[in-house]
Amino acid sequence: MKKSPRGAANNISLMLNAVLGADRFEKGPVDVAELALEYTKQIEPSSHIVQIVPEDLPDCEGALVPGEGEPRRWAIMYNRKQNAGRRAYTIAHELGHFVLHRGLVDDDPDFDGGFYCSKNAVEHGAGRDIEKEANEFAATLLMPLDDFRRFIPSDKLANLERLGQAAERYGVSLTAAALRWLEYTNSRAMLIASVDGFALWGKSSEAALKSGRFIRTKNEMFELPAASMAARKEFGDDALTGISQLAGVWFPEPTIEMCMRTERYDFELTLLHFAGKAPAWQGEEQFEDACTQFFPVTGKR
Ligand SMILES: [Zn+2]
Known part of the structure; x- marks a missing residue:
């Protein structure tokens, strides 16, 4: 059965809550690089992500790339020009491709070489459906709604200052935090x-x-x-x-x-x-x- 991006990310959030406590964001954002290495080792012990590396990627923000050897190992690459917030989002997006779409590398010739993601794909899920899905996975993983709703209640308006605090809490860009807030707020x-x-x-x-x-x-x-x-x-x-x-x-x-x-x-x-x-x-x-x-x-x- 096809995995739902939100469901897959929520499962990881539950695991992190159990290990780190439900108040884990008081201590800092999701350490997504460490998570990508550790979590994929758990779910795919023989074919997990082994490296997360900065690269000069002229036309893309990030990539999930399979290695040549057997058993297959994977690497996440991110554009070295990114600041910490964008980097976290990019890595979470590529982890989303691993969790949700890695089978396509064998099943679909378009993805032979892995997943290469444009700025619009990473930031807004533009392009193919899998980009939307990886984007949704990233937002759900980095900014779980239960925590976000406690931080900014659904019926409250949030100004840019408050959204900036949310961005800091989740280790993402202000744009990413504001877009996430707009998804659940009941305010106009x-x-x-x-x-x-x-x-x-x-x-x-x-x-x-x-x-x-x-x-x-x-x-x-x-x-x-x-x-x-x-x-x-x-x-x-x-x-x-x-x-x-x-x-x-x-x-x-x-x-x-x-x-x-x-x-x-x-x-x-x-x-x-x-x-x-x-x-x-x-x-x-x-x-x-x-x-x-x-x-x-x-x-x-
Ligand atoms: Zn992508």
């Missing part, structure tokens, strides 16, 4: 990544989406409002805790807007909070195609 919030005032992608919480609060970035360019902090390039202290924006700036209701540049300054993140419960959805538009679109905007500059 939206995250937008942008470069030069144009959105690369946007993701809404379910409650926000259902009330029509989303942006389209597939096949069209979304230009951030001129009054937004990202467009005005304001990244001061209050940008982290939030400023009020009037109805009409982003949507026909007021928002609290927060903004920051990512560590590598390669894009800006904007977080929007909407007050209260969702107003009744009255739009005529379908929003099926408005769910998260993670493909980079091209040709805009």
